[in-house]
Amino acid sequence: MRFLLSFFTALSLSTAAVAEPIKHTDLNPAFIDLHFGTLAGVGWYTNEPGGVVEAAAKAEGKVGDFAINLTSTSGFSRGQLACYQGDDDTLYPVVIKDVKADQVVVDRPLPRAMPAGAKLYNFxxxxxxGNQFGFACVVDDALRQLAERPMLRRAAQYKSASGWEVINGARSVPAPTAGYGDVGGHSEDGVGIAVHAGNAGAGVASKPVVSLYENMVTNVVINPGKQAGKQAAILDIVVTEIRPTGETIEAARTQVTRDDTIASVDIPYTIVAGSKIRVKVTVPTSGGAVFYPGSITHYHALSPVEDINRGKHVILGDSWSTPGAGIHKRLKxxxxxxVVISKGIPGNRTDQMVARFFKDVANEKPDYVWIIGSTNDYYQGTSNQVFQFQITYLLDYIRSIGAKPIIFNPTVGAIAPLTGGNxxxxxxxxxxxxxxxxxxxFLRSPLLQVKQQ
Structure with missing residues (x-):
């Protein structure tokens, strides 16, 4: 009798401990820009040592600095993707642009201070x-993106040259797409262009597009290139609203600073529904400048950022999400x-993730499902169309079980990988x-208050 009482007491306690599933107000997917955002379009370089390379900062790196003074620069090289420890104990991605005896110069002003003694790691x-620190950096940057970006629906997209026209005396020429800094891809992806601007205010503008929605986020992928006499290039990005009445106003403005590497820039704003929107990218000062504008994507902002540090999370992926290591370890x-569970299987393509979804993911009854997959697809020649089918299946499957999708776009393939072609x-x-x-x-969403920049 005592045994039965203990058994039922334990059963009732364990049942009470099971958390109720989160009742999401919507199942709009959250999107993480891994390819152009975290990785800045940079893959593996053949002169990299691999494994883990680390060095400690000899002095504090302040916000806005480009140089990091290190105890050693052995193993670091120009063009290499790296990550540094910020004073908030999270990792921030940077691209190394120059290496000296005890100093590296990076492609962007440090977004967060780096304390003396903090580490710089290769990615x-x-x-x-990635190595263990590269994977940790992916998670840290993903959580920063999720904390800032609302849930989105894509309204319109223009790829590379198709979306831009030169303004104020600038000129454009086709750009070769042979390196990590180029924003184009195959010919069907949109040919990249190089914009030469000599005067302040010269640059490119997007073609006006009508927006049926008030609350928008426009993403611009761009390589600011080089500007004469400057450590890094600076570009102004302005979103202009042309209202149905003919009135033209500035909806949002931001700046991007990079030394010849790709940046993915989100610009949130609120407009009058039915207005046309136009994006201008210009140089703020006169002098020789060359930059490389990439895709423009206009998104409709659907719902605000939510707290995801709750409920049950399942990661579905490949070797980037091996259980107990890398991304899974850092996310936990x-x-x-x-509760964070990983169902990553090394070597998996997205079609294999689709095939095992209900067995490996649905049975866990998750509140959030993270998808990270692409590397094995492009290494094994999966076409764009087939890859899109698999992503669509996964998004639909996740929402069909009442969970919210959190999805990464692709990793960056190596130009000269250890095996296989470019x-x-x-x-x-x-x-x-x-x-x-x-x-x-063609439905209007509830008004979403988005902080303007």
């Missing part, structure tokens, strides 16, 4: 994988109030052509 373990550390164009093609969030319907 890639080999041609297709960062989402300390949630994989950059294949990965870039996935990034430019795959619809990771739904296209808009």
């Amino acid at each position: 890639y373990r080999d041609d297709a994988h 550390e960062r989402l300390d109030k949630a 994989q950059l164009f294949n990965s870039r093609s996935f990034a430019l052509n795959t619809l990771y969030v739904p296209a808009v319907s």
Whole structure:
């Protein structure tokens, strides 16, 4: 009798401990820009040592600095993707642009201070994988993106040259797409262009497009290139609203600073529904400048950012999400109030993830499902169309079980991988052509207050 009482007491306690599923107000997918955002379009370089390279900062790196003073620069090289420890104990991606005896110069002003003694790490373990710190950086940057970006639906997209026209005396020429800094891909992805601007205010403008929605986020992928006499190039990006009345106003403005590497820039704003929107990218000062504008994507902002440090999370992926390591390990550390399970299988393509979804994911009854997959698809020659089908299946499956999708766009393929041919164009093609969030319907969303920049 005592045994039965203990058994039923334990059963009731364990039942009470099971958290109720989160009742989402919507199942709009959250999108993480891994390819152009975290990775800045940079893959593995053949002169990289692989494994883990680390060095400590000899002095504090302040916000806005480009130089990091290190105890050693052995193993670091120009063009290499790296990540540094910020004073908030999270990792921030940078691209190394110059290496000296005890200093590296990076492609962007440090977004967060780097304390003395904090570490700089290389990102890639080999041609297709980050190392443990690279994977941790992916998670840290993903959580920063999720904390800032609302849920989206894609309203319109223009790829590379198709979306831009030169203004104020600038001129454009076709740009070769042979390196990590180029924003184009295969010919069907949109040919890249180089914009030469000599006067302040010269640059490019997008073709006006009508927006049926008030609350928007426009994403611009761009390489600011080089500007004469400057450590890094600076570009002004302005979104102009042309209202049905003919009135023209500035809806949003921001700046991007990079030294010849790709940036993915989100610009949130609110307009009058039915207005036309136009994006201008210009140089703020006179002098020789060359920059490379990429895709423009206009999104309809659907719902605000939500707290995801709760509920049950399942990661479905490949070797980037191997259980107990890399991305899974870091996500468990960062989402300390949630349950995080990984169903990553090394070598998996997205079609294999689709095939095992209901067995491996649905049975866990998750509140959130993270999808990270693409590397094995482009290495094994999956076409854009087939890859899109698999992503669509996964998004539909996740929402069918009442969970919210959180999805990464592709990794960056190596130009000269250890095995196989040039994989950059294949990965870039996935990034430019795959619809990771739904296209808009012709319905108006509730007004979403988006902070303007």
